[in-house]
Amino acid sequence: MSRASPLPRLPWGRPSMKAVVTAGLLVTMLWNLKCFINSSNISGKAPKHTKPLVVLVWEWPSNQVPNISGDICYELYSIEGCWLTMEQQLLHRADVVVFPHTRLQQGRDKLPREKPPGQNWVWVSLESPTNTKALTGWNQTFNWVMTYRRDSDIFIPYGKLVPNRSATMNIPMKTNLVSWVISNYHRTQKRAEVYKNLSRYLHVNIYGKASKNPLCKDCLLPTTSKSKFYLAFENSIHQDYITEKLWRNSLMAGTVPVVLGPARANYEQFIPADSFIHVDDFSSLAELATFLKTMNSSRYQQFFVWQKKYSVKLYADWRERICTICAMYPSLPQGRVYPNLESWFNS
Template structure:
C-alpha cells in the first residue's frame, strides 16, 4: 500500500559528493524508521499523521465484491486521504474496521481476536429492525453504527434530493392508475393487508416475483413510469426506514408515491410535503381510492413541483457508502462503544 514519502526534497541542481553522502545516510536512516513504523508492534497512532486513513472492510456487504483496495474514495468520489481495503493482514494497521451485519455469524468467532486500542469498529445495516436478527450478542462491541437512520454515527440513506438548476417538470405519459412491484409478499405484513383492502376499490397493476411478473433491471422504471401513482409500501414500519421504493420506484420513475411507512412527519424530513400521498392522510382506504381516481390533471401536476428545485440521488454502490466513513471520520465520537446495540436499534 502506498505510504507518504519520508525522503527529503533536495534543491534543484547537481549535488556535491558530501551532499550525496549525507543524503544517503539520511535516506537509509529514514528507510529503517519507515520499516519500524510499519511493524504491527508499533502503535498506528504514532505514524498515522503521515498516512491516509485506512478503512478495512472485514467482509463486503453485498455478494458482488468489486476491486476496492486502493485510493478508490478519491478516484470515484473526490474524497482524499482515505484508503479502503479488504486485506485482513492489514488489520493491525487499520484505523477503522467495517462489519456488515448481514455477514456477521451468530457467534463472535467471526470477529478478529485482537483489537488495537486506537482502532474503531463500525456496525453496518440497511435492513429494518424487523429484518435484523441476532443483535443481542453484540453489546460493548462496536464504536459506531452506520445505518439509514438519521441519528446514526454514519448516516447512509437509500436516497436523497439534491438541488438542481433545471427549473423544469418532467411527467412521463400515463396509461394506468396505480402500480406496485413486490418480490416478498407475506400476508402478515401490514402492506399486504393495506393492498388487499385498497384493491377492493381500485385496480392495481402488480409486478415482481410475488406475482410471477418480474421486471428486468432496465424495464423497471419505464414500466412504473406509465402509472400515475406507485404504492411505495415498506416491508416494515420504523423510524427513517424509507427505501428505494420511494426514491427509485416512485420519485425517480416520475410517478407520485403513495407511501406506507413511518408517519408523514418523518417523510417530510426527507422530501417536500406536497410530493407524496400518505396512507394515513385518509380516514379509510375507500377515501384514498376515491382521491386517486378523481384527481384532476392540475392537482396531479402539483405533486411534481419538487422537480423544479431537486433531483433524486440514489445510493446503490457500497463503495460510496463505505467512503462516507472517510468524510465523517473527523467528527465521529471517540472512546465509547454501544452498550446495548439491540436496544438502540429497536428504539
C-alpha cells in the same frame, strides 16, 4: 554647569508603558497558540490524520464484491486521504474496521479475536429492526453505527433530493392508475393487508418476483413510470426507514408515491410535503381510492413541483457508503462504545 534633570520615575509597582505592551503581546501569542492547539485536536474528536486513513471492510456487504484496490475514494468521490481494503491481514494497520451485519449473523466467530488499541469498529445495516436478526450479544463491541437512521454516527440513507439549478418538471406519459413492484410478499405484513383492502376499490398493476409479471433487469423504471401512482409500501414501519421504494421506484420514475411507512412528519424530513400521498392521510382506504381515481390533471401536476428545484440521488454503491466514513472521520466521537446494540437499534 547645570546638572541634567533625572528621568521621571513611575511610582513603585506601577509598570512602564513598554512593559504593558510586551505583556499584551505575550498574552495574545499564548491565546493564539491555545486556539491553534484546540482547533487541531478537539476533545472527543479524531485528530487530523497526517497519513492515509486505512478502512478495512471485514466482509463486503453485498454478494458483488468490487475491486477496491487503490485510492478508490478519491478516484470515484474526490475524498482524499482514505484507503479502503479488504485484506484482513492488515487488521493491525487499520484505523477503522467495518462489519456489515449481514455477515455477522452466524456469530462472534466472524469477528477478529482481538482489537488493536485505538481502532474503531463500525456496525453497518440497511435493514430495519424487524428484518435484523441475531442482534443479542453485541455488547461493548462497536464504536460507531452506520445505518439509515438519522441519529446514526454515519447516516447512509437510501436516497435524497439534491438541488439542481437546471432541473425542469417532467411527467412521463401515463397509461394506468396504480402499480406496485413486490419481491417478498408475506400476508402477515401490514403492506399486504393494506394492498388487499385497497384493491377492493381500485385495480393495482402488480409486478416483480412475487407476482405473475416479473420484470427484466432494466424494466423497473420504464414500467412504474407509466402509472400515475406507485405504492411505496415499506416491508416494516420504523423511524427513518424510507427505502428505494420511494426514491427509485416512484420519485425517480416520475410517478406519485403513495407511502406506507413512518409518520408523514418523518417523510417530510426527507421530501417536500406536497410530493407524496400518505395512507394515513385518509380515514379509510375507500376514501384513498376515491382520491386517486378522481384526481384532475391540475391537481396531479402539483405533486411534481419539486422537480423544478431538485433531482433524486440514489445511494446504491457500497463503495460510496464506505467512503462516507472517511469524509466524516474527523467529526466522529472517539472512545465511545455501544453498551447494548440491540437496545439502541430497537429504540
